[in-house]
Amino acid sequence: xxxxxxxxxxxxxxxxxxxxxxxxxxxxxxxxxxxxxxxxxxxxxxxxxxxxxxxxxxxxxxxxxxxxxxxxxxxxxxxxxxxxxxxxxxxxxxxxxxxxxxxxxxxxxxxxxxxxxxxxxxxxxxxxxxxxxxxxxxxxxxxxxxxxxxxxxxxxxxxxxxxxxxxxxxxxxxxxxxxxxxxxxxxxxxxxxxxxxxxxxxxxxxxxxxxxxxxxxxxxxxxxxxxxxxxxxxxxxxxxxxxxxxxxxxxxxxxxxxxxxxxxxxxxxxxxxxxxxxxxxxxxxxxxxxxxxxxxxxxxxxxxxxxxxxxxxxxxxxxxxxxxxxxxxxxxxxxxxxxxxxxxxxxxxxxxxxxxx
Amino acid sequence: xxxxxxxxxxxxxxxxxxxxxxxxxxxxxxxxxxxxxxxxxxxxxxxxxxxxxxxxxxxxxxxxxxxxxxxxxxxxxxxxxxxxxxxxxxxxxxxxxxxxxxxxxxxxxxxxxxxxxxxxxxxxxxxxxxxxxxxxxxxxxxxxxxxxxxxxxxxxxxxxxxxxxxxxxxxxxxxxxxxxxxxxxxxxxxxxxxxxxxxxxxxxxxxxxxxxxxxxxxxxxxxxxxxxxxxxxxxxxxxxxxxxxxxxxxxxxxxxxxxxxxxxxxxxxxxxxxxxxxxxxxxxxxxxxxxxxxxxxxxxxxxxxxxxxxxxxxxxxxxxxxxxxxx
Numbered sequence: 013x014x015x016x017x018x019x020x021x022x023x024x025x026x027x028x029x030x031x032x033x034x035x036x037x038x039x040x041x042x043x044x045x046x047x048x049x050x051x052x053x054x055x056x057x058x059x060x061x062x063x064x065x066x067x068x069x070x071x072x073x074x075x076x077x078x079x080x081x082x083x084x085x086x087x088x089x090x091x092x093x094x095x096x097x098x099x100x101x102x103x104x105x106x107x108x109x110x111x112x113x114x115x116x117x118x119x120x121x122x123x124x125x126x127x128x129x130x131x132x133x134x135x136x137x138x139x140x141x142x143x144x145x146x147x148x149x150x151x152x153x154x155x156x157x158x159x160x161x162x163x164x165x166x167x168x169x170x171x172x173x174x175x176x177x178x179x180x181x182x183x184x185x186x187x188x189x190x191x192x193x194x195x196x197x198x199x200x201x202x203x204x205x206x207x208x209x210x211x212x213x214x215x216x217x218x219x220x221x222x223x224x225x226x227x228x229x230x231x232x233x234x235x236x237x238x239x240x241x242x243x244x245x246x247x248x249x250x251x252x253x254x255x256x257x258x259x260x261x262x263x264x265x266x267x268x269x270x271x272x273x274x275x276x277x278x279x280x281x282x283x284x285x286x287x288x289x290x291x292x293x294x295x296x297x298x299x300x301x302x303x304x305x306x307x308x309x310x311x312x313x314x315x316x317x318x319x320x321x322x323x324x325x326x327x328x329x330x331x332x333x334x335x336x337x338x339x340x341x342x343x344x345x346x347x348x349x350x351x352x353x354x355x356x357x358x359x360x361x362x363x364x365x366x367x368x369x
Numbered sequence: 370x371x372x373x374x375x376x377x378x379x380x381x382x383x384x385x386x387x388x389x390x391x392x393x394x395x396x397x398x399x400x401x402x403x404x405x406x407x408x409x410x411x412x413x414x415x416x417x418x419x420x421x422x423x424x425x426x427x428x429x430x431x432x433x434x435x436x437x438x439x440x441x442x443x444x445x446x447x448x449x450x451x452x453x454x455x456x457x458x459x460x461x462x463x464x465x466x467x468x469x470x471x472x473x474x475x476x477x478x479x480x481x482x483x484x485x486x487x488x489x490x491x492x493x494x495x496x497x498x499x500x501x502x503x504x505x506x507x508x509x510x511x512x513x514x515x516x517x518x519x520x521x522x523x524x525x526x527x528x529x530x531x532x533x534x535x536x537x538x539x540x541x542x543x544x545x546x547x548x549x550x551x552x553x554x555x556x557x558x559x560x561x562x563x564x565x566x567x568x569x570x571x572x573x574x575x576x577x578x579x580x581x582x583x584x585x586x587x588x589x590x591x592x593x594x595x596x597x598x599x600x601x602x603x604x605x606x607x608x609x610x611x612x613x614x615x616x617x618x619x620x621x622x623x624x625x626x627x628x629x630x631x632x633x634x635x636x637x638x639x640x641x642x643x644x645x646x647x648x649x650x651x652x653x654x655x656x657x658x659x660x661x662x663x664x665x666x667x668x669x670x671x672x673x674x675x676x677x678x679x680x681x682x683x684x685x686x687x688x689x690x691x692x693x694x695x696x
Contacts, residue, residue, distance in 0.1 A: 032521055033389025033573065062572045122490055129492035129527075160388050160521065177489070180482045207474050208487065211466065213539050216490045257389065260669045261420070290636065292629045302630070305620045313606035314630045317637035322629075324666050351639050353571045 016345045017368040019282050020047050023251040025146060025154050025244065027167060028284075029269065030255035032160035034262055035286040037061045038354050039255045039347075040157035041069060041091065042363035048089035049364060052152040055090040057141050059134065059159050064355035066093060076102065078145070083357055087152075092141075099137040100127035107233040113226065122216075122223035126177070134159045135170035143241045168276065171241040178231045182208075186224040251281040258285055258328035263335050270339045282343035284367065285332050289325035289349055292318060296326050370689040376403040376514055378692075379562045380507050381554070382593065383517045385525035385584075386566030387576045391598040391662075394670055394678065395566045396518040397424040398662070400451050401679035402686070404438060408513035409449035411506060415456055415499050415520060415528075422453060426672040449513060456502050458495035462488065465498045469543050491538050493531030500532060500551045507554065519563075526583045529555060529563070529590055558591035565592065568599045569647040578654045594658035594689060595651070596682075601644055601664050607634040660685040 020026065020043060028040040037058055044056035055078045058071070066072050069091040070079050076098050078090035101118055108114035117123050127133060138156055145154045158167050177183070185204060209217040244250060254269045256262040266283050273281065292299065299315075299322035306315035336344040347366050354360055384396040393414075400412045414421055422428060425437035438451035462484060466475045478484050488494055506515055519525045532555065536548035555561045563584055567577040577595065584590050622630070652659065662681055665674050 031388045033387055062575065125489050125492045130489055176482070177485065180486055182483065182486050204483070207471070207478075208483065208490075210542075211471060212487055212491050212494075212544065213542060215540075216538065220486060220490050259389075262389070290632075292633055294626055294629045298626070302620065302622070302626065310606060311630065313604035314634040316604060317607060318630050318633035320666050321633045321636060327666075351643060 014343075015368070016282060016284075016343050017046070017050070019251055019253075019343050020153070020368070021050060021052075023153060023249050025142060025156070025247070025250040026253055027142075027156045027158060027245070027250065028253050028255055029158050029167060030160070031262055031265055034255050034257045035347075036160070036255040037157045038065060038360070038363060039253075039284050039286065039367070040155050041065065042354075042360050042367055043253070044091070044153065044155045045083075045085070045089055045357075045360050046364035046368045047153045047155075048083075048085040048087040049361075051086040053088040053090075053150065054153040054155065055092070055145055055151045056155040056157065057138060057145070058091060058093050058157045059138065061093060061157075062353065062355075064353065065360075068354070068356045068360065074098075076141075081357070090151075094134070094138055094141055096134050096137045097127050099141055100133065103137075103140055103237075104230075107230045107237070109229060113230070116226040117223065120219060120223045120226060122219045123226075126174070126223075130173070132166070132170055132173050135167050136173040139167065139170045139241050139245070143237075143244055146244060168242070168245055171238040171245075175231070175235050175238050178227065178234065180224075182220065183224045183227070183231075186221050187228050246276075246278060250278075252278060253282045253284055255284045255286065257287045258289070258332055260331060263331050266335055267338060270342055282345060283335065283339070284345045284347060285335075286347045287349040288332070288346045289321060289328050291325050291329070292322045294318065294322050296322050299323070370686055370691050372402060372683045372686045373406040373408075374691070375686045375689070376406045376408050379514075379558065379560060379593070381503060381515045381517065381561040383519050383525075383529070383555075383561065383563045383590075384566060384596075385519040385528075385563055385580070386521070386596075387573050388521040390566050390568045390573050392521070392566045393420040393518050394424060394675065395564075395596050395598060395662070396516050397421050397675045398678035398682050399564070400514075400516045401438075401675055402683045403514050403516070404449045404451050405446070405679065405683065407447045407449050409440065409511075410451045411454060411512040411515045412451060413454050413456055413503060413506075413515060413517045415458070415517065421518060424670065424672065424675050425451065425453070427453070452512070456499050458499060459484065461498040461502055462495050465501060465547075491535055491544070493527070493534040493538075494544070496528045496531035497535045497544075497548055497551060500528075500555065501547050504551050504554050507560065525563075526580060526588070529584060529588050533588070556589045556591075562591050562593040564594065564596055566596045566598060567651070569597055569644040569651075571647060574647045574651050577651070581655055581657070592657055594660045594686075595655065597648065597651070597659055597661045599664040600648075600661045601637070601640055603641060604637060607638045607641075658689050660689070 026043055028036050030036045040058065041056050044054040047054035070081055071091050071093045074095035075092050076095050078092045080088060080090045083089060104117050105114045135158060138158060142154050142156050145151055205217055252273055254266045256266045299319040303315040303319035306312050332346060345367055347363065354363060382399060384392055384399060386392040396412060400410045403410045412421055427435060427437045434452060434454045436450055436452045440450040441448050463475055463479060503515055503517060506512060520528050532548045532552040536545060536552060539545045565577050565581055567573045581592055585592050660682060662678050
């Protein structure tokens with residue numbers, strides 16, 4: 013792998029991970045735009061874009077279908093802002109045997125907790141949407157902007173969210189007693205459920221039981237789906253990109269991420285370091301000398317600005333160079349600090365150029 | 370406002386902000402400033418990550434509770450102790466079950482994945498129970514001040530919304546009572562305030578404004594001053610013509626160095642202008658006092674930097690007006 017352009021060109025799926033506040037959404041959108049400029053049909057799934065970026069992409073509201081963005085590129089660029097709850101509803105409808113089963117689940121309060129508030133649901137639905145877009149055959153590249161998380165690879169666990177819940181003893185107990193396996197199993201079941209009711213209240217338990225009962229017969233479909241999604245995430249043409257800033261803590265995160273990628277036997281991918289300070293071209297020691305000599309002259313402030321910038325940029329460079337050295341198989345891209353938030357397509361194109369330069 | 374006064378105006382300070390704005394460092398600086406004002410401080414981390422320990426020069430590996438600063442008298446001034454504690458959501462839930470008559474079933478719940486069902490069935494329960502633990506610390510009165518390094522903004526709103534959510538979901542019983550008690554704590558400004566942290570950039574400022582309205586108007590939780598981190602120190606003389614500088618200072622500057630001076634001055638001026646714009650916007654949108662902390666030039670933030678920030682923080686708090694209802 014030589015550069016970011018090649019990484020993009022060889023990928024069908026790009027997953028952008030990272031903590032908040034490092035420009036992940038912008039990087040994701042710029043990556044999709046770069047692919048469109050290279051003539052591909054690219055779609056970016058965003059999670060929570062800043063308003064002006066969303067407006068620039070023409071996706072001011074949650075949607076579940078891609079909006080095509082017109083522009084002077086050979087390929088196609090589209091974007092969508094993930095609607096977690098509606099996506100979950102769609103998934104349930106797709107797996108349900110009939111409308112009646114789907115309605116029973118969608119109306120259940122426990123289900124609403126799962127689809128609306130359970131941590132990990134957003135990741136799960138982002139993966140589902142990715143999977144759906146990818147298999148539609150309409151896109152050469154799907155870029156996913158993941159929710160901010162401390163564990164960059166939490167995403168890999170996401171497809172198992174529901175099946176993990178279905179591996180729960182309650183599910184087994186509830187469905188077993190439904191199948192008429194009364195006796196020991198049922199008595200144990202009653203015991204567990206009674207204990208649960210003491211903790212969270214009887215109504216809440218009834219809802220949970222109703223949810224698990226309504227789910228019967230769908231679990232295999234969900235398990236298969238989780239398997240195929242995991243296979244897609246592990247595919248050679250799926251790339252994981254960590255978006256970071258030159259700050260020590262986000263670079264530590266990047267290092268941890270690269271280790272995890274390697275440990276999970278996934279393809280080495282890329283690190284995009286945004287917000288790099290510009291190099292002054294002056295040596296830090298010399299800048300300090302200039303600052304000292306110009307102190308008490310009208311140029312004192314300019315010299316302070318030079319010394320501050322030189323020292324800070326050198327620190328950034330050192331830290332990013334360390335990271336690049338420790339990960340020779342990953343593409344490390346440095347994107348300079350921009351003086352303003354990106355809020356139009358021109359700004360986005362500039363970032364796309366910087367990414368692929 | 371005297372820092373000693375400020376740090377005893379609430380029992381609990383919740384420090385919240387978007388990822389990447391230096392929330393943990395700010396929480397550490399607040400804890401340090403409060404310690405210098407003589408308060409014994411408990412600094413609670415809820416993310417399961419011990420980001421604060423290295424800021425006090427302590428080992429970050431796997432602690433539950435550790436005293437990072439012992440009570441001491443320094444230059445005739447009593448400094449309170451600083452204790453770090455990490456409370457993870459799962460641990461909070463387990464501990465609550467254990468202490469509320471479910472001791473026998475806790476291990477069974479944990480191994481069978483039942484905790485996940487409990488947590489799913491009652492959204493917000495883990496956040497509520499973390500706040501419940503904090504309320505228990507408040508009741509014990511072991512510490513003068515409890516500082517919480519809250520989940521990132523967005524999540525912070527969910528975190529603070531959890532008591533009302535659980536109160537409405539569990540209509541009766543111990544959980545309901547717990548929710549009501551926690552709600553009383555977080556909505557009483559004499560007991561609890563939220564300090565929001567941001568940096569002077571567009572998106573973080575936007576998010577701070579949104580979060581503050583959600584917290585104060587929707588949740589009824591009171592806000593303390595806003596902490597603006599990473600504020601670039603102002604420089605007034607950046608527009609001076611650098612072409613003449615070398616002769617003034619009797620210094621041989623190469624053309625490249627002259628150009629670099631001009632570029633660096635422009636770059637700094639540009640960033641200062643953007644920063645001023647964001648600070649103005651923040652002041653206009655939010656009628657809250659601001660405490661500004663400087664951007665630190667250096668490769669990493671450790672105990673020295675936290676101490677420096679704590680000094681600036683104390684001075685900034687000192688410069689705040691006394692609240693009107695305070696004699």
